[in-house]
Amino acid sequence: MKKENIYETMENDVLNANLDEAEKSKLLKNIMRLKDKKVNIMITGATGCGKSSTINALFDMEVAKVGVGVDPETMDIEKYELNNLTLWDTPGLGDGKEADNRHAKNIIKKLAEVDENGDALIDLVLVILDGGTRDLGTSYELINSVIIPNLGEDKKNRILVAINQADVAMKGRYWDYEKNEPMDKLKEFLDNKVISVKNRIKEATGVDIEPIYYSAGFKEEGEEQSRPYNLSKLLYYIVKATPTEKRAVYVNNTNEDENMWRDNDDLLDYGEETRKSIMDSVVEGASRGVDVGGDIGGEIGGIFGKTGERIGRAVGSVVGGVIGAVGGFIGGFFS
Structure with a gap:
């Protein structure tokens, strides 16, 4: 329909x-x-952080038009158009110094683009971290050296850091698979990880970020989509970080499967x-x-x-x- x-x-x-x-x-x-009004979101992160699963969980990708930048220098960045919402999916970092340098230059170039009114083209950068790994060095380099220095004056309000794969943050232990939520021990671990990420970014850049954690779920070919966790929370933070006059754009593009939005923490x-x-x-x-x-x-x-x-x-x-x-x-x- x-x-x-x-x-x-x-x-x-x-x-x-x-x-x-x-x-x-x-x-x-x-x-x-x-x-x-158009909304442009850049989605970036290290290889394996779950960018694709996050995009598919949040948005109705069946109506997306996939394209690439017309500039050969930015061909690595995939462009998804959903009505007035455009997602810029950047290649994952962590596949080698030469590739990372090229991807970083393309990200910086995209962040420098302006729209027809002279405003920054990219409204929001969603940086996804892999909650299942302890090695976040590549992600911190991306955030601290590539993203934040190129966001202009309104740095704090144009970046959202989200820790994906919360369900495997302790190798799958302490996750209540029946309720689809973290047990107390895992919740404490994830809360501490949020604080650690926040502090590392603050120390390196002086910018206060409020990271969140979630699980986008996954879907293997021929299998059912597993239920995400905190996806409604992620959507809330994305909408809140979007300029007020543009927020209605999300109404026509969010995933209609109610199972995707069911499980969240009870903080709000x-x-x-x-x-x-x-x-x-x-x-x-x-x-x-x-x-x-x-x-x-x-x-x-x-x-x-x-x-x-x-x-x-x-x-x-x-x-x-x-x-x-x-x-x-x-x-x-x-x-």
Whole structure:
């Protein structure tokens, strides 16, 4: 089934709303502006860290268009296009000094690119670490010497470090396979690893990073996909690190398999927080410059209440939990 496009949904609801033509026009122009927003994420890490499994777990890769840079010097970086979301999948580092130097130069070159407005092309760099290895030297070199020095002034908000393969961090011991979560001993180990990574990066660069750990799961040919852990948490951090006006992009692209999002730690309701972040983006962007007082405010609240319900259906169970049932929340924005 083809997903219902969030922007088309909003446009239809506005056209059918009880508003004067001037207010409809403003709303539609704002929605068109949101529709043009693009998100570019660079995904990088050492060889074997699980970049591909993470991409496949997070996003609906069946509709992705795969391409490469038109510049022969950056042909190693794969480009996946999912509607207005573009993923730049860089080669893994750790396969030799010569190859690593070439890949590092290509990463730096990509980070230096700007969009048509002169802003940095890459909105967010997701650096994936291998939780199953103690040797993170290549990853630290990538983060400290390649990524962070080339992120410009807004370094802290343009990088996310995530430790994958949490389930094999202690060689598979202390993982509760029935509940699909770490036991206390493994949880303590992973928490300490997060602190260690944070401190190493801070000491080397002066930048405060808040790493998280997760497991993207895996899928062997002919086998069922194993359930990820903390994937909703990873999505929440990705959305939170994305510029507010661009967050709606994720609605049309997240994986619709509810089993992928089921298991997470209980530190936060990541689905609810992600829903709020995305709907903040939708409401703020679509209503900019529109008088939301009085009856008009109530009508607009109703529009986005209906839109939110339809978004929940459009993106399936997982993001239905993330963004569904927004009527009351959106209504509160305009009351």
